[in-house]
Amino acid sequence: MSERRSPPGNTAKRQALPCTVKQQTRVQTWRNGKPLLVAMSPDELEGWEETLALEADPGALARIARGEAEIAAGQYIGARELRADYGLLPR
16 A cells, blocks of 8 residues: 655654545655655646647747637637538537
């Protein structure tokens, strides 16, 4: 069974880890007084990966801002139009 280890200098009794990890919950492991690794939920990891991908793309934020401005100005195609353009059945 996995056990939770307290940070160095903390004399708290070891506690078993929960079987499930809730979103936005992190479990940290320490070695020699320094953080060694962090476990997080798959949803949280995916969010971090998306953030890093946006930061790595120099034009991403500009494209997002341009798209938001177009939506605010009403310059978009609705679902009905899009379906009609591609010959899809209406919902």
